[in-house]
Amino acid sequence: MKTSIATVSISGEFTEKLEAIAAAGFDGVEIFENDFLAFDASPREVGKMVRDVGLEITLFQPFRDFEGLPEPQRSRAFDRAERKFDLMAELGTDLMLVCSSVSQASLGGIDRAAADFRELGERAAKRGLRVGYEALAWGRHVKDHRDAWEVVRRADHPNVGLILDSFHTLARKIDVETIRAIPGDRIFIVQLADAPMIDMDLLYWSRHFRNMPGEGDLPVKAFARAVAATGYDGYLSLEIFNDQFRGGSARSIAADGRRSLIYLMDQVRREEPDIRIPVPKMPDRIAVEGVEFVEFATDDNGAAELGALFHSFGFERAGRHVTKDVTLYRQGRIKLVVNEEREGFAHSSYLVHGTSIYAIGLRVADAAATVARARALGAEPFEQAPGPGELVIPAIRGVGGGVVYFIDGKSELSEVWEREFVPVVDDQAPRAAGLSRIDHVGQTMDYGEMLTWLLFYTAIFRTSKTPMVDVIDPGGVVRSQAIESADGGLRLTLNGAENRKTLAGHFIAESFGSSVQHLAFATEDIFVAAETLHANGFQALPISPNYYDDVEARFGLEPEFADRLRAANILYDRDNDGEYFQLYAPTWGEGFIFEIVERRGGYKGYGAPNAPFRIASQKRYLRPKGMPKG
Secondary structure, rough: OEEEEHHHHHOOOOOHHHHHHHHHOOOOOEEHHHHHHHOOHHHHHHHHHHOOOOEEEEEEEEEOOOOOOOOEEEEEEEEHHHHHHHHHOOOOOOOOEOOOOOOOOOOOOHHHHHHHHHHHHHHHOOOOOOOEOOOOOOOOOOOOOHHHHHHHHHHHOOOOEEEEEEEHHHHOOHHHHHHHOHHHEEEEEEOOOOOOOOOOOHHHHHHHHHHHOOOOOOOHHHHHHHHHHOOOOOOOOOOEEEEHHHOOOOOHHHHHHHHHHHHHHHHHHHOOOOOOOOOOOOOOOOOOOEEEEEEOOOOOHHHHHHHHHHHHHHOOOEEEEEEOOEEEEEEEEEEEEEEEOOOOHHHHHHHEEEEEEEEEEEEEOOOOHHHHHHHHHHOOOOOOOOOOOOOOOEEEEEEOOEEEEEEOOOOOHHHHHHHHHEEOOOOOOOOOOOEEEEEEEEEEEEEEHHHHHHHHHHHEEOOOOOOOOOEEEEEEEEEEEEEOOOOOOOOEEEEEEOOOOOOOOOOOOOOHOEEEEEEEEEEHHHHHHHHHHHHOOOOOOOOOOHHHHHHHHHHHOOOHHHHHHHHHHOOEEHHHHHHHHEOOOOOOOOEEEEEEEEEEEEOOOOHHHHHHHHHHHHHHHOOOOOOOOO
8 A cells, every 4th residue: 555645634834744754654755735835845856855754755736727718818727737747747646636627717618628637638648647636525617526437438538537635425325335436546646534424615624624534424335445445555645734733743643644545445445355454554443342451650649549539430449569669549440550660751751740640551352453453543552561470461652641551351461460469458448339341431632632632542543533522621622532332331521622721621731731531430329329439438529509400490300309419429410311410529730620420321421511510519629720730
């Protein structure tokens, strides 16, 4: 599989873009004309720069408003094309993209356009060059790849071919199955882009909201399957116009792009087994059975605070590591690990972020296969020399710099808790509160990083994404999107902050980066849990009485039921499938959130309507400025 990306897709100076594209593992690069024009180097120098970093120039683009023009505009269009051919020869590329005309002067007509391209093909052939025709979704006369293909077919010239762009086809909801009838050797390049489903002007949508395949809502996989069926074996190239990407990290965006193409074509290979698709071999997406553990990095003061908090939640201090200053707390299937070591990655993480969750462990069917797939998709493996008696647990670096460990039941990894931890007797063990498992983990990041995290998780694990929702914070809006396995074994909520006035933004700023901010524990009876927690000394986050008056009226609750919610500071929500109950602890540290939830029926959400009310209360518990961090 040969991969390429357009320079317009990522941020930075021209040289920075090339370095990022090469580092991500792409084979080629499309030179977007504006990037070239803004760069102070000759075409020959630019071509040499591209080749020096190991890339090929796959395409020069765009050439606009060419076909169907009357004289004298037609002659001028050919003159412009000749000038671009000169430039291409110096750059060292043989393919130019011609997008369908949007000019008011264009006369239209398939035969007229075909005649123009036949002549252009003749001129290109004399120079050993090729031209590809692309149907813009907002073209004046040609806005459908079927019409563009008919122009190419009638032009009947070997140096004139079709360029397919997933956005232009999918934005207009054109049947992708029509692509299968196009001969693969007549397709000169395929450009891929996804986008969120937004009802807006096509040109504005395209210029501002495209994203990597798998990050949006368009059926890019179906498009790619149809392309593969043609026998096309050329470059798969990304052309992404996105306001976020223009201000993001060039290397991160390029890495996302490469990951998105590998993930996309791996899916196509599995669904089109009769078609040879040269994509790196890897295990299929990995099923996650649940969160095996979360691990906090801290010091002795932070450990004492966490221990007291976990006690109030009903967690038993169940074990000490055989060689390290690490404590295990358990309740139901939940395992919380507190690491007070003074060396190693956990300690380094503590020095940077303060007390925080630096690692999560996922229970998967096959840990080795999980790492193999993650590495094939560009994830960085994590390795740390094991101590005496320790197992080597497969792991990768997460997008935010943390660690994701994998434990399965098919190897000695299933024995990690028995082998690495010595049971202890908790003389002051609290009453268990009926917390059974981790319902979801909330990860907070800058909004510009959300798509990176989403692609990372959905490409590696057998999960799907929910629609994005706005979480209303008194200080602004936080964008939230969940990633879920079909059985609910893994639920991750990604929360993108746009400013530090929000609770999420404050957490990022004070913790120096994106990380886990939120743990939600599941229970089968939240009212029983609340009573037990209270007996253990747990202090619930107080919720405004006004909230309960509103929720009673909004959902038509029985007054006695509303009074039970009010008395325990339990929040309530309902959808068409079931009910949801939420009980929060006051925010801890720089805004860390502990929550207890109960799902009844098939409730699918995360209580977003309750966010403004609990966040207003949570902010009152933030650590005052000047107080030392735990």
